[in-house]
Amino acid sequence: MDFTLILEWIIKGFVLTLILLGGFAYLTLYERRALARIQARIGPNRAGPFGILQPIADAVKLIFKEELTPALADKLLFLLAPVLTVVPAVVITAVVPWGKQSFSLFGRDITPYIADINVGVLYIMSIASIAVYGIVLAGWSSNNKYAMMGGLRSTAQMISYELTLGLSFVGAILLAGSMRMLDIVEAQKTMWFVVLQPIGTGIFLIATLAEVNRAPFDMPEAEQELTAGYHTEYSGMKFALLFMAEYTKMIAISAIGATLFFGGYREFWFLSNTVFSIDHTPWLGPVYIFIKIVILLFGMIWVRATYPRIRYDRLMAFGWKLLLPMSLALVFITAVGIILAEQVNKNLIWGIPVLSILVGLFAVGMIDRVLRRKDNARL
Amino acid sequence: MTQLQEVSVDDIKHLVSERAIQGETMLLNMGPQHPSTHGVLRLLLELDGETVVNCIPDIGYLHTGIEKNMESKTYAKAEVMTDRLDYLNTVGNNLAYSMAVEKLVELDVPDRAQSIRVILAELQRIASHLIWLGTTGLDVAAMSTFLYCFRERESILDILEMCSGQRMMTTYIRPGGLWRDVPVEFEAAVRQFIKIFPRRVDEYEALLSRNPLFLDRTFGIGKISAEDALNLGMTGPALRATGINWDLRKARPYCGYEQYEFTVPTRTEGDVYARYIVRIEELRQSLKIVEQALNKMPFGPVRSSNHKFVPPPRSEIGINMEALIHHFKLWTEGFSAPQGSIYYAVESPRGELGVYLVSDGGPNPYRIHWRTPSFDNLQALPYMAKGVLVADLVAIIGSVDIVLGDVDR
Numbered sequence: 087m088d089f090t091l092i093l094e095w096i097i098k099g100f101v102l103t104l105i106l107l108g109g110f111a112y113l114t115l116y117e118r119r120a121l122a123r124i125q126a127r128i129g130p131n132r133a134g135p136f137g138i139l140q141p142i143a144d145a146v147k148l149i150f151k152e153e154l155t156p157a158l159a160d161k162l163l164f165l166l167a168p169v170l171t172v173v174p175a176v177v178i179t180a181v182v183p184w185g186k187q188s189f190s191l192f193g194r195d196i197t198p199y200i201a202d203i204n205v206g207v208l209y210i211m212s213i214a215s216i217a218v219y220g221i222v223l224a225g226w227s228s229n230n231k232y233a234m235m236g237g238l239r240s241t242a243q244m245i246s247y248e249l250t251l252g253l254s255f256v257g258a259i260l261l262a263g264s265m266r267m268l269d270i271v272e273a274q275k276t277m278w279f280v281v282l283q284p285i286g287t288g289i290f291l292i293a294t295l296a297e298v299n300r301a302p303f304d305m306p307e308a309e310q311e312l313t314a315g316y317h318t319e320y321s322g323m324k325f326a327l328l329f330m331a332e333y334t335k336m337i338a339i340s341a342i343g344a345t346l347f348f349g350g351y352r353e354f355w356f357l358s359n360t361v362f363s364i365d366h367t368p369w370l371g372p373v374y375i376f377i378k379i380v381i382l383l384f385g386m387i388w389v390r391a392t393y394p395r396i397r398y399d400r401l402m403a404f405g406w407k408l409l410l411p412m413s414l415a416l417v418f419i420t421a422v423g424i425i426l427a428e429q430v431n432k433n434l435i436w437g438i439p440v441l442s443i444l445v446g447l448f449a450v451g452m453i454d455r456v457l458r459r460k461d462n463a464r465l
Numbered sequence: 466m467t468q469l470q471e472v473s474v475d476d477i478k479h480l481v482s483e484r485a486i487q488g489e490t491m492l493l494n495m496g497p498q499h500p501s502t503h504g505v506l507r508l509l510l511e512l513d514g515e516t517v518v519n520c521i522p523d524i525g526y527l528h529t530g531i532e533k534n535m536e537s538k539t540y541a542k543a544e545v546m547t548d549r550l551d552y553l554n555t556v557g558n559n560l561a562y563s564m565a566v567e568k569l570v571e572l573d574v575p576d577r578a579q580s581i582r583v584i585l586a587e588l589q590r591i592a593s594h595l596i597w598l599g600t601t602g603l604d605v606a607a608m609s610t611f612l613y614c615f616r617e618r619e620s621i622l623d624i625l626e627m628c629s630g631q632r633m634m635t636t637y638i639r640p641g642g643l644w645r646d647v648p649v650e651f652e653a654a655v656r657q658f659i660k661i662f663p664r665r666v667d668e669y670e671a672l673l674s675r676n677p678l679f680l681d682r683t684f685g686i687g688k689i690s691a692e693d694a695l696n697l698g699m700t701g702p703a704l705r706a707t708g709i710n711w712d713l714r715k716a717r718p719y720c721g722y723e724q725y726e727f728t729v730p731t732r733t734e735g736d737v738y739a740r741y742i743v744r745i746e747e748l749r750q751s752l753k754i755v756e757q758a759l760n761k762m763p764f765g766p767v768r769s770s771n772h773k774f775v776p777p778p779r780s781e782i783g784i785n786m787e788a789l790i791h792h793f794k795l796w797t798e799g800f801s802a803p804q805g806s807i808y809y810a811v812e813s814p815r816g817e818l819g820v821y822l823v824s825d826g827g828p829n830p831y832r833i834h835w836r837t838p839s840f841d842n843l844q845a846l847p848y849m850a851k852g853v854l855v856a857d858l859v860a861i862i863g864s865v866d867i868v869l870g871d872v873d874r
Binding site: 125127302304311313391398 | 491500501605608612613673677679682857
């Protein structure tokens, strides 16, 4: 380890942070425009062409806003909470690879990822669980009942859904036989894991919505119930930090989802063995993962525009009674399927998607039965 | 001058449970500035965790003194105040007031005016229900519904503006008829609305009615029995959702509602979902009434020719001495109503909207009292909110469909 290596890390980290922060700014615009389209309105279009200067205008407004601290708030924690929230959101993407082949710059081989940890997935899990502290502390230190309720809700929610999220990671880990993000992506060279793990991917996507507090799981900030939840008392740049954390987490979790289940930086399946393949044109890696992230983000926005918020106790029931057993069953199915494919017949790997779809149908059937009971009561 | 009494803690102690006084439950102020109290309603909540133990509504934050104000105005001028009562049902308020005055002074209203009154009142009912639907969606965080509903409401407001020059505060229905006849574009605009609207209602239903999350948030929440609802004086869709078929348009028809074919939707569950279904169905029924009224709309005058009470047309003033005198009298002194009192009620989107008018024989009403549906329906909130979660409370407030201007007057 020499000085230039450290310098390289610092520069790469700096660049990634800037990309994430820029991405956050334009994600807000993207969301507002996409929501507007879905809701038959126009959205922000005054600042610059197509409203592209809107995030800058928002940032300027927030920077110059007065920052208020409630009189009886815990001053230190009140200040610390936004920082604690935003840092994990930014550092979590360090292990996401943006390409495979290193390129040379200034006579050095530079890898298109910051850290190549052999337990990359565990790193993601651990960082993701730190993020909850910021929200809890923000809610608690504000000395506001609404904020406190938001903070409490988020604790319960994030802890519940972290288990499911972790178990949905296991599906990808087992299939790749490694916890290293690069290996997981390379294992999807021929086939994305979403094909082998359709239900696992679905559970992952649902759990991420809960993990990043997005609608319909936006309990901690449920506007209609808790006014603004944990960030009720925040204003100015502190609020901007909390806001930034939320949107950065969206990007990060989309990047992770793309890496684990949608082939990461690998090309789309119809482009393999062409000139657009990663093996042929390595610099397309970041482009592919960018496209995948944008598509996943659109999914989140779409869900927000469509669904009502699930109630808090139902959210917990859904997580513990349905998602967790389902993901446990999927881990079991995946493990057995892999062993059978290795020992008996290679085609038995297709037992995984078939069986997991059966599990999924069973779960949908259960929900349907509960609803049907309601329907009967209704008629 | 009356002395204001200070309220001490002991005076309101009986409103919360013992446990709140011992500090085991949390008291939470919801409102008057809160996104989902639909205006400036303040609720004092006693919470055990997130479960509502007690819910104490506190009203009066939008008190505007409309009733008192109307006493100092002539019958014609007081009508402007009625628009400000229930600002989502301005046409209905005008209608209730005008009909009460008409009954007091025994004025006849031409048939054409009656038809137009029905059309506008039903369009207003649709507009009001659209706001309710949108905000109900918003209360359970289905945000897109809100904007879709406002899109349709806008076309109704355009029709109102076309008639009266105002989008909301129309004062278009006057004692003795209407302010003036509808413009020529009116019929085409209403027909266009009739054409597109059924499809849009299906669209809203597709978004919400069978949505598992929406069902989960509304079904079986905020139940109230028919008996309780009657005892609390609930009216309108909230009452009909408990299974009682009481609609003034059917029970005591006015404005010729008896000629139109429509059904009064009822449900028996009395929960948030039942209220939702009843109102959705009312959207369709109202549209049916609008269509029938539009088809039957006769030609003729839209104002009573009794110029003792209704101002003569502008064109006559220059050529007719009597018309000039009437005009002058009506716009300065106003007309005098015979001594007596009257109660007249119409079916507003929220329930029975009644006006109690006392006349001492002078040109101003001696006393006006409004029996507003929001006020009575709001009384049921503490009963419905017992033991629900905070999230459900929000849905319940939305389903009662209160307008604070209507509550506080």
